[in-house]
Amino acid sequence: MTKWTVDQSHSSVGFEVKHMMVSKVKGQFESYTAEVEATDLTDLTSASISFSIDVASINTRSEDRDNHLRSADFFDVENNPTITFTSTSITKDGDDYSVTGNLTIKDVTKPVTFSVEYNGKGTNPWGVEVYGFEAEAKINREEFGLTWNAALETGGVLVGKDIKIKVELEVNPAD
Template sequence: MTTLKDLTPGVWTVDPSHSTVGFLARHLMVSKVRGSFTEFTADVKIGEQFEDSTVSATVQLASVSTGSEDRDGHLKSPDFFDVENNPTMTFTSTKVTPDTLEGDLTIKGVTKPVTFELEFDGVSADPWGGTRAGFEATTEINRKDFGLTWNVAVEGGGVLVSEKVKINLDIQLVKA
């Protein structure tokens, strides 16, 4: 089994075909709706000491995909992301440890600190002479903190869309 000590310091790139930027929100407070973004980039620099590593990522909000064209269209609208005026969501790390990834998340022009729980999945040589590493990261945000306030009250109490949204990253890096 590999450890963080097996990561070669330097620049790594995200392999988008083997990575997922996903989210989960509750609908009517009884079911979960999952979605993802299909277009994203990240600059990852692994430091000589892992704690010296940095991450800077950009997600194209228009690439949202939840399995429903109507819902995706609503998420892109001014009610939620307002992609015409706010095309990207960004993250810039402020602290990296073996267990956490802290940084500033910006959605719809609002920047807030977030902490991801970080899990290292390993490092491996690939068949093409390269080196790959895997990470998972999860956090939960309150969407209202980022100006995503649209909602509808439902009969009997509750709302159509939960305020809390889980963000799940499954990332494969390639040594540049």
């Protein structure tokens, strides 16, 4: 098996959530590591995938909101500094995959399935083979202990329950 690492300058780990039931807040994590081990990245079914995300690196373009998300109301970064994902099974349907694994947020681990699209492979200007993928999953944040919310005077809540996780990856052979 070959080990692959994520090229962070060409990748992102992001999310979006409903705000006030009328719009979406989008954000990303600036610091994370990922490892992919596979015999052939054109067929992910033999792969092993793992992620570790530095929760303190959250960025929603609002310092006050980011600090609130880091607090005990949400991620409680002081006691839960990382989010992790480890694949447990991968199935293929055409060029697309379902990657199921264990997602851990705030010491709560639940199975989550990502829909993954294989974007292809190429050779960068330095002669290194690279592969591209896009992945998406939806989770209920309350199932992971992220339960803070505020009722709105007009009805509804400030923060939606469903979080859409979006990952774009470019991977290179590990050195």
